[in-house]
Amino acid sequence: MPDNQDFDFDVLIVGGGPVGMLLASELRISRAKPVVLERLPERTPHSKAFGLHARSMESLDRRGLLERFRDGAPSWNNGHFAGLDVWVDFSLLDSAQNYALLSEQTRTERLLEERAQEFGVEIRRGHEVTAVRQDADGVEAHVTGPEGSYTLRGRYLVGADGGRSLVRKAAGIAFPGTGGKVTARLADVVLADGEKAPMGMERTERGLLFCVPLDDTYHRVATFDFHQARETEGELTLEEFTDSLREIWGDDLGASRPRWLSWFTDSACQAEQYRAGRIFLAGDAAHTHFPVGGQGVNLGLQDVLNLGWKLAADINGWACEGLLDTYDRERQGPARKVLANTRAQIALMNPDPYVTPLRELFEDLMRKEEVNRHVAEMLSGVGVRYDLPGPGHRLLGDFARDLTVTTAQGAVTLPKLLRRGTFALLDLSGRPEISGVYQEWAEPIAWPGRVQHVVGVCEQEAELAGLLVRPDGYVAWAADKGAPPTEIAEGLRAALAAWAGTEGPGRPVFK
Ligand SMILES: Cc1cc2nc3c(=O)[nH]c(=O)nc-3n(C[C@H](O)[C@H](O)[C@H](O)COP(=O)(O)OP(=O)(O)OC[C@H]3O[C@@H](n4cnc5c(N)ncnc54)[C@H](O)[C@@H]3O)c2cc1C
Structure with a gap:
């Protein structure tokens, strides 16, 4: 069992937005002990994402x-x-x-926070991280909470603290990108005649108007000004918002009673690295872009689904060398593509x-x-597909589909097999080599919970001999029935060693 005595927690998560909360559950399901440090005393009632x-x-x-x-x-x-x-x-x-x-983002955040709470994750609301420092063995966070300041020490720290990330700055990670040229002004407001309001996105001579109903009373209305950058960093007022409506739409739609006013630009930036030693970045802390296409939360959730099990593998003592570096390697590309498609959309708008x-x-x-x-x-x-090492196969690095395997005990689906955050090994070969390699690998580890191993038949993939799926759902190894038995055995042996580790007792199965 790894020595935990010097650490308050395995992972200090800075930021309890959707990304931080999902990461907490991902770590806990894989037997690591995180804490979430969130500066807001309560969840914000305003939804950015829909x-x-x-x-x-x-x-x-x-x-x-x-x-x-x-x-x-x-x-x-x-x-x-x-x-x-x-x-x-x-x-x-x-x-x-x-x-x-x-x-809505408030709902997504609530559901993810409830899940973390069910897993017994310690969530400290009203606790702001003011400084971060790392050494060879761990990371320290200085925190100001309702009862004063204190220091916490963890093996790792993840900055899920949004676009202005203090963690990113403290870790000295550059955030290059393109500056903002378009100013978006957003308000959740009551309109004089909601029924007659324009719906969706309207392109005008000067910019764009976005308008959707939120409920019986409120609309979300946004103006996108392509001509004039905002001159102040200050808060958006109703007056400035209605001025922008008149400018872009020619009429302020009788907007009143704002319950949320916000502004942002099309600046698009991406962290040069997602890791600096024991510090990692995820979500908006790692990448920001214009919210067109509704991709930001989704991208951030995928970051931590990729990172959580890898950090836990390291904490549990069985990560192979270099596993943690695959996080940056795999997740930079998807964010780069999202930044590119949002820039393309802005150009078209x-x-x-x-x-x-x-x-x-x-x-x-x-x-x-x-x-x-x-x-x-x-x-x-x-x-999204990752460029993973291994013998080439059409499924390698792809997200494994919802396969159903008929076993001697009944039918089981791949999504269900992955529920506990483990790997899944599907032996569909009808021959001894895959299960043989698995037994030979699993025996010295004596920790059956690391890989869910099933033997059976899958009608959706009749050609497939076997599939090793990582906890994040991506295919780490696959072989077809026509492949030579030695090639199948060697490929699986290498994939298990590379991804699921070879040694290490691990911790007791998390309940
Ligand atoms: C108008 C708008 C609409 C959007 N629509 C969509 C959409 O439809 N779909 C979509 O997928 N995305 C959308 N996005 C993007 C999405 O909202 C973000 O990508 C998402 O919030 C990122 O989540 P996060 O957890 O990484 O960061 P955040 O949600 O920013 O959370 C970071 C958390 O860290 C906390 N924090 C910050 N600093 C500290 C500190 N020092 N100590 C402790 N806590 C700290 C903050 O209080 C915050 O709770 C939209 C964004 C905007 C602005």
Whole structure:
């Protein structure tokens, strides 16, 4: 058992937004002990994000959380790209969750916090991290809480503290990117005549208007000004907001009684590294971009699904060398692509009449199923695939689909097998080598909970001999039935050693 005496917690998580809360559960399910340090005494009542995309829903399903998120929440098949008149059709996705779910960020945060609480995670609200320092063995956070200041020591620290991340700055991680040229002003307001308000996104000569109803009384209205950068960093006022409405829409829509006013720009930046020694970044602390396409929360959740089990493997003493560095390697690419697609959307949304033919061309392209599917995969995260080492196979590095395996004990689905945050090894070969390699690997470890091993038949993948799926749902190894037995055995042996470790007793199975 690893020595825990010098540490208050295994992982200090700075920030209890959606990303920090999910990370806490991911660590706990993998037998590590995190603490969440959140400066807000209570969850904010204002939702930035509206929804969740397919890859998030697939991942939540692999932790048994899908039903909670779906419960009472509307879903829809369409999304928009740059506000084009041709919709993105999520039903084209090759995914069991081929839709977008309406889950306001406050709801998403509540559900993720409740989950962390069920796992017994210590969540300290009203505790602000003011400084971070690391040495060779651990990390210290200086915290100011309701009863004064104190210091906590952990093996690792993760900055999930949003776009202005103190952790990122303390770790000396550069945040290069493009500066903001477009100013968005957003308000949750009552409109004089909500029924007659424009719906969705409207491009005007000077910018864009975004307007959707939130409930029977309130609308979310935003103006995007492409011509003039905001001159102040101060808070947005109702007056400035209604001025921008008149400027962009020609009428202030009788907006009044704001319950939330906010502004932001299209600046898009990405941390040069997601790791500096014992400090990691995730979510908006690692990447920020214009919220067009609703991708930020989704991207951040995928960061911590990638990071959680790797950190826990290290803490539990069985991570192979270099495992923690794969986090940066795997997660930089998806964020780079999201930043690129949001920049492309901003370019297409520009009110300049010269852009109009480009929009029309894009609309024509979007009518083609292949193009529309590509855009749906991009926005939903379903197109994410990691470049993983190993013998080439069409599924390597891809997200494993919802396979069902018929075993001697009955049918079992892959999402269910992954619920406890373990690996899953599907032996579909009908031959001895895969289970033989697994037994030979598992015996000295004497910790059956690290890999869920099932033997059976999968009708959806009749050619497949075996599949090793990581806790985050991505395929670490796959082989077809036609492959030579020695190649199958060697490939699996190498993949188990590389990803699931070889030594280390691990900790008792977390209940
Ligand atoms: C208008 C708007 C609309 C959006 N719409 C969508 C959408 O539809 N879909 C989508 O996926 N994304 C959307 N986004 C983006 C999304 O809101 C962010 O990507 C998301 O909030 C990032 O989550 P996070 O946990 O990384 O950071 P945050 O949500 O920023 O959480 C960080 C937390 O850290 C805390 N914190 C900060 N510093 C400290 C400190 N020093 N000590 C302790 N605690 C600290 C903060 O209080 C905060 O609670 C939108 C953003 C905006 C602005």
